[in-house]
Amino acid sequence: QVxxxxxxxxxxxAGGSLRLSCAASGSTFSRYTVAWFRQPPGKxxxxxxxxxxxxxxxxxxxxxxxxxxxxxxxxxxxVYVQMNSLNPEDTAVYYCTAGAWVVSYTxxxxxDYWGQGTQVTVSS
Numbered sequence: 125q126v127x128x129x130x131x132x133x134x135x136x137x138a139g140g141s142l143r144l145s146c147a148a149s150g151s152t153f154s155r156y157t158v159a160w161f162r163q164p165p166g167k168x169x170x171x172x173x174x175x176x177x178x179x180x181x182x183x184x185x186x187x188x189x190x191x192x193x194x195x196x197x198x199x200x201x202x203v204y205v206q207m208n209s210l211n212p213e214d215t216a217v218y219y220c221t222a223g224a225w226v227v228s229y230t231x232x233x234x235x236d237y238w239g240q241g242t243q244v245t246v247s248s
Contacts, residue, residue, distance in 0.1 A: 133242030
């Protein structure tokens with residue numbers, strides 16, 4: 125069993141930065157692929173970025189590529205996403221998720237555990 129807790133969300137002006145953290149419980153966290161999804165107001169949840177267990181495989185959605193950077197520290201059971209050059213379209217609830225046997229990083233159904241989410245609001 126893995127429990128995920130997101131933090132780092134908040135209100136920021138366009139062009140600003142935030143760093144989200146996903147802290148996990150459970151000794152096997154280092155074996156999991158971890159991803160971030162987000163759900164903008166009134167829209168469906170969408171893939172943002174993912175990192176495999178070693179950090180050797182990373183993928184980003186086209187909408188955040190070049191602006192967001194995902195990383196992980198397995199010793200701390202934590203995954204981070206540095207978000208730069210934020211714009212109002214990035215406003216959403218951001219969810220951290222982990223899966224043991226993820227093949228398609230962008231498929232939310234392949235992940236086993238989800239956090240409660242953290243709100244990111246970008247003002248124009």
